[in-house]
Amino acid sequence: MTSPFDVTITEQGDAVRVALSGELDISSAPRLQDDLARVEADGPATIVLDLSGLAFMDSTGLRLLIGADARAREAGRRLVLIQGNEMVQRVLRVTRLDERLEIVPDASL
Secondary structure, X not given: OOOOEEEEEEEEOOEEEEEEEEEEOOOOHHHHXXXXXXXXXXXXXXXXXXXXXEEEEOHHHHHHHHHHHHHHHHHOOEEEEEOOOHHHHXXXXXXXXXXXXXXXXXXXX
């Protein structure tokens, strides 16, 4: 059984917004990885990962965020995360990724 997960990609000027909804876990991670690879290939100045629609994120999701951040830094690109629900934010706090990643409270960058 796969977990419910969806990705919506929209261009916003020189940024691309990747909105996630549902559960980001080991079963949904390959889809996000593929979507991020396509977005990154276009070379946007900023990628906005909107976590506000996530109900759940496991360590696989964390690994994807860390990888996306590393690739963005290497490419001179900005990666911004829109804050998720309390469970998602707690995972980021516990792992101290909230100190490493750029996280904003909402989509008004």
